[in-house]
Amino acid sequence: MAWHSPDGWLTQGLAPHVSTITITFIITLALPIFVHWYLYRSRAATVTPKFLVLGPSGAGKTALITTLERGAPTATHTSLTPLTIAAPLPATHTPSSARYRSTNDAALRLVPILFTDTPGHGKLRHLALGLITPAPPTPPPTGLIFVVDAAALSSEADNAGLRDAAEYLHDVLLALQRAYERAKSSVAREIPLVVVAGKLDLFTALPAGVVRSLLEAEIGRVRETKARGIVGVGKGGDGLGGEEVVEEGALGGRAEGKFEFGVMEEWGIKVSVVGGNVRGEGPGVTGLWDWVAGQI
Amino acid sequence: MLDSFEVLTTSGVVLWSRTYVPVGASAINALIQDIFIEERGTVGDAARPTYKRDGYTLKWRTAKDLGLIFVAVYQSLLSISWIDKLLDNVRALFTELYRDQLKVPRTTRVECPFDPYFDRQIKELEQEANNATTRSFTDSSAAEITPPGSEANELSAEEHPAVSGLRKAAKKPMYQDSTSTDVTPIATPDASRPNSPAHLLKAKAGPGGRVSRRSRKAAAVVTSSPAAASSGDESSANRRAAPKGGKKKMRKWDAEGLADEDDGVNLDYSAPAAEGERPVESLEGVDQGSWGTRTATGEFTLKDIGDEMDAILQSANAKDAKAADGSSGLVGSSLGAIGGLFRNVVGGKKLTREDLNKSLKGMEEHLLKKNVAREAAVRLCDSVEQDLIGMKTGSFTSVEATIRGAMERALRQILTPTSPLDLLREIQAVQGKRPYVISIVGVNGVGKSTNLSKICYFLLQNKYRVLIAAGDTFRSGAVEQLRVHTRNLRELTARQNAGEVDLYERGYGKDAATIARDAVTYAAQQGFDVVLIDTAGRRHNDQRLMSSLEKFAKMAQPDKILMVGEALVGSDAVQQARNFDAAFGAGRRLDGFIVSKCDTVGDMVGTLVSMVHATGIPVLFLGTGQHYSDLRTLRVESVVELLMRT
Ligand SMILES: Nc1nc2c(ncn2[C@@H]2O[C@H](COP(=O)(O)OP(=O)(O)OP(=O)(O)O)[C@@H](O)[C@H]2O)c(=O)[nH]1
Numbered sequence: 050m051a052w053h054s055p056d057g058w059l060t061q062g063l064a065p066h067v068s069t070i071t072i073t074f075i076i077t078l079a080l081p082i083f084v085h086w087y088l089y090r091s092r093a094a095t096v097t098p099k100f101l102v103l104g105p106s107g108a109g110k111t112a113l114i115t116t117l118e119r120g121a122p123t124a125t126h127t128s129l130t131p132l133t134i135a136a137p138l139p140a141t142h143t144p145s146s147a148r149y150r151s152t153n154d155a156a157l158r159l160v161p162i163l164f165t166d167t168p169g170h171g172k173l174r175h176l177a178l179g180l181i182t183p184a185p186p187t188p189p190p191t192g193l194i195f196v197v198d199a200a201a202l203s204s205e206a207d208n209a210g211l212r213d214a215a216e217y218l219h220d221v222l223l224a225l226q227r228a229y230e231r232a233k234s235s236v237a238r239e240i241p242l243v244v245v246a247g248k249l250d251l252f253t254a255l256p257a258g259v260v261r262s263l264l265e266a267e268i269g270r271v272r273e274t275k276a277r278g279i280v281g282v283g284k285g286g287d288g289l290g291g292e293e294v295v296e297e298g299a300l301g302g303r304a305e306g307k308f309e310f311g312v313m314e315e316w317g318i319k320v321s322v323v324g325g326n327v328r329g330e331g332p333g334v335t336g337l338w339d340w341v342a343g344q345i
Numbered sequence: 346m347l348d349s350f351e352v353l354t355t356s357g358v359v360l361w362s363r364t365y366v367p368v369g370a371s372a373i374n375a376l377i378q379d380i381f382i383e384e385r386g387t388v389g390d391a392a393r394p395t396y397k398r399d400g401y402t403l404k405w406r407t408a409k410d411l412g413l414i415f416v417a418v419y420q421s422l423l424s425i426s427w428i429d430k431l432l433d434n435v436r437a438l439f440t441e442l443y444r445d446q447l448k449v450p451r452t453t454r455v456e457c458p459f460d461p462y463f464d465r466q467i468k469e470l471e472q473e474a475n476n477a478t479t480r481s482f483t484d485s486s487a488a489e490i491t492p493p494g495s496e497a498n499e500l501s502a503e504e505h506p507a508v509s510g511l512r513k514a515a516k517k518p519m520y521q522d523s524t525s526t527d528v529t530p531i532a533t534p535d536a537s538r539p540n541s542p543a544h545l546l547k548a549k550a551g552p553g554g555r556v557s558r559r560s561r562k563a564a565a566v567v568t569s570s571p572a573a574a575s576s577g578d579e580s581s582a583n584r585r586a587a588p589k590g591g592k593k594k595m596r597k598w599d600a601e602g603l604a605d606e607d608d609g610v611n612l613d614y615s616a617p618a619a620e621g622e623r624p625v626e627s628l629e630g631v632d633q634g635s636w637g638t639r640t641a642t643g644e645f646t647l648k649d650i651g652d653e654m655d656a657i658l659q660s661a662n663a664k665d666a667k668a669a670d671g672s673s674g675l676v677g678s679s680l681g682a683i684g685g686l687f688r689n690v691v692g693g694k695k696l697t698r699e700d701l702n703k704s705l706k707g708m709e710e711h712l713l714k715k716n717v718a719r720e721a722a723v724r725l726c727d728s729v730e731q732d733l734i735g736m737k738t739g740s741f742t743s744v745e746a747t748i749r750g751a752m753e754r755a756l757r758q759i760l761t762p763t764s765p766l767d768l769l770r771e772i773q774a775v776q777g778k779r780p781y782v783i784s785i786v787g788v789n790g791v792g793k794s795t796n797l798s799k800i801c802y803f804l805l806q807n808k809y810r811v812l813i814a815a816g817d818t819f820r821s822g823a824v825e826q827l828r829v830h831t832r833n834l835r836e837l838t839a840r841q842n843a844g845e846v847d848l849y850e851r852g853y854g855k856d857a858a859t860i861a862r863d864a865v866t867y868a869a870q871q872g873f874d875v876v877l878i879d880t881a882g883r884r885h886n887d888q889r890l891m892s893s894l895e896k897f898a899k900m901a902q903p904d905k906i907l908m909v910g911e912a913l914v915g916s917d918a919v920q921q922a923r924n925f926d927a928a929f930g931a932g933r934r935l936d937g938f939i940v941s942k943c944d945t946v947g948d949m950v951g952t953l954v955s956m957v958h959a960t961g962i963p964v965l966f967l968g969t970g971q972h973y974s975d976l977r978t979l980r981v982e983s984v985v986e987l988l989m990r991t
């Protein structure tokens with residue numbers, strides 16, 4: 050039946066039939082509801098957003114979260130235990146999921162956000178790594194904040210601070226990559242990570258861009274020696290005997306060549322770098338809040 | 346004099362501090378890292394630990410259940426006799442005063458106007474030290490005039506700013522002081538607390554508060570002393586008696602009025618506070634009020650804090666004594682036992698030494714079965730006990746499970762190196778400039794040469810040029826053994842197109858240290874990347890042979906000294922590790938362990954723990970078999986899992 054015959058569907062569709070009118074009416078009413086539902090779905094679904102703060106010892110993690118909580122840092126010492134604080138998103142920032150809401154919308158105000166500070170000492174890093182991929186009932190963190198001391202990284206050969214930071218970041222990224230690979234079958238979740246180049250108020254601090262490229266280069270080197278190094282003892286079995294060594298993929302899939310944070314997107318890890326400081330003159334923590342607002 | 350005093354949380358936030366002379370954060374950071382993380386370097390007995398660093402002496406106390414650390418820093422040149430007392434007292438005061446605030450989750454904010462208490466403590470302790478003769482008199486008299494619970498009760502509601510609506514009151518530090526301290530001496534603070542919000546609500550509703558406050562305040566100036574001293578036994582009895590709504594109301598008005606009145610003279614606060622009590626219970630107060638010192642308002646404040654402090658300290662002491670006393674009566678104990686059993690299943694049980702002891706014994710046995718040396722097992726269990734005493738078990742966790750968890754954490758912490766060694770990176774860093782020197786030491790027959798060849802094989806795989814130095818000039822056959830290894834390795838590498846290996850030998854009987862030094866020089870000339878020095882095996886209790894190691898370390902200047910130990914060795918591991926660690930003279934220690942023959946012990950891998958525990962030096966490699974490729978790095982999770990497996 051041609052579309053132009055009196056019984057064709059198009060003709061019918063434009064004719065003043067009761068059914069046509071009803072259907073049109075329903076669609077007209079339902080469409081905005083669907084649009085609204087689509088836009089705010091993510092907002093409704095979120096539980097309290099939770100961010101994990103990681104980084105080498107002395108990078109300024111504890112100082113950072115106390116700043117997020119109260120607006121000014123406290124005196125701090127080396128941490129022994131993780132610490133969770135709740136800080137509301139400052140009024141100057143809007144969560145990305147609520148970007149279409151009116152600024153007067155009551156639902157916008159006071160989104161509490163949880164930040165979990167972790168100890169950065171070498172012997173205590175397992176606490177943090179355990180929190181990245183918690184046991185099932187606990188949801189994994191919304192995002193990770195990796196703090197480095199921008200004044201302690203320098204491009205000099207064999208800089209201990211840079212090496213330590215890169216090794217830690219390598220381990221964190223690798224843990225995320227593994228978790229993503231394991232979860233692939235069901236629901237692999239994307240996870241954002243921000244590298245905070247902290248202590249920018251200090252004279253010797255490197256800008257965020259430089260921190261990024263230094264870390265990338267160093268992670269490349271870590272990845273390479275890890276791949277060439279001696280493998281760890283096997284898991285399971287009756288003892289530490291030889292056999293069950295599992296070959297695991299290197300960070301970013303291959304061990305050689307240049308490493309860039311960009312490649313991690315393949316494993317759902319979006320890495321960004323922002324600068325910040327909690328003392329003295331500098332950009333402060335606005336950059337970090339911007340990033341946080343973008344994730345919730 | 347004291348340089349600095351800090352109260353910090355285990356999560357690293359400084360809650361309160363007093364600095365007389367800036368010390369810098371590094372001293373306390375070092376304390377935390379060495380004592381709490383690496384668990385070494387303590388001087389003094391367990392009850393009064395001391396740590397010295399950079400000319401400073403640090404003493405500390407912890408409050409486990411609240412996660413607090415109290416640290417006093419002073420110059421090592423001075424010896425201050427009352428530091429331990431100060432720490433104990435501050436711990437008792439601080440935990441009592443701010444306990445509820447400290448328990449609020451998800452915040453680091455704690456309003457702690459602790460200054461007056463601290464000043465007062467310092468003053469008292471200094472005085473005490475200064476005139477030891479008069480001390481006893483003032484001390485005891487102070488204690489006598491303040492029976493625990495004096496004028497405390499009423500204001501219990503004010504103590505905790507955490508209770509909504511009280512923030513305002515909390516802003517006025519002096520005021521808060523008085524109230525919070527007032528409250529604590531009560532013998533059963535826990536019981537009194539849940540009531541407080543209710544009182545608060547009632548109080549808010551009360552009309553006419555302000556007027557009455559003023560009038561009372563006026564009165565207070567005149568008659569403050571008797572009221573203030575109205576005290577103790579009878580008032581606490583009073584508050585236990587149920588009907589006290591009216592009293593509470595008046596109280597609350599005081600609180601509000603004062604909190605609003607910013608310009609109010611600080612020292613005044615105690616007067617109206619005390620005054621509120623007067624109508625209800627003044628009689629006894631009058632005769633106690635004849636203390637002359639208490640009439641002057643200034644004195645008053647100080648006394649007040651002193652009183653409450655004493656009361657808190659007394660009750661803390663009493664609690665300690667009671668805890669030490671143990672069981673109380675037949676009924677009490679059996680009920681307690683049933684409750685304990687129940688709690689053991691459900692969780693939320695507060696762990697005492699007795700609870701732990703039984704299960705810890707089992708844990709110790711378990712560790713011994715895993716071939717952990719007794720000394721290490723005992724110390725591990727002690728540290729777990731220290732960690733857990735006073736903690737509450739989690740919900741639905743038994744004591745055993747809690748201990749298991751804590752032990753797992755302790756093991757993991759011990760075995761994880763502070764900074765992991767990346768051998769290849771280190772070699773790369775010096776490559777082309779000089780050879781990287783590794784020497785291997787250990788007792789006889791543990792597999793030094795075998796493990797040396799394994800490391801050599803690994804380096805060859807990474808295309809390095811390696812020189813093996815035959816430093817065992819003692820045992821016949823040692824050089825030949827290395828020659829065989831070198832030949833094998835050369836064949837393997839030729840096939841695999843890997844690195845290059847050579848042997849540096851000077852026969853038997855020569856001085857090993859000289860050979861080692863010559864080998865390094867030779868390697869530098871020939872452009873080798875790495876020198877591996879084998880040494881003669883020696884008993885760790887053989888003085889003569891052990892002492893030659895010092896010279897060896899001086900002459901060969903190895904980048905890394907690795908000790909090989911057998912996984913089978915058992916309890917001797919501790920002494921072996923210690924003696925070798927100490928053998929290289931001041932300023933030079935072992936850099937790591939290689940534990941050989943791990944494939945032969947199954948899950949009895951306790952030797953690893955013993956060696957690391959004795960020295961704090963990490964295990965770098967594990968030998969797991971007969972082949973050149975049977976060298977592994979330590980994977981902490983695997984080892985902990987094997988150790989905890991039953
Ligand atoms: N100048 C400057 N100093 C900072 C800044 N952030 C932190 N610090 C200092 O860096 C030191 C270490 O900070 P922490 O926050 O304790 O370090 P952390 O990362 O928590 O360290 P761990 O707990 O050991 O993992 C403190 O003395 C801080 O005062 C900053 O932005 N600028």
Ligand SMILES: [Mg+2]
Pocket residue numbers: 110111112125126127128166167168169356357
């Ligand atoms: Mg910290």
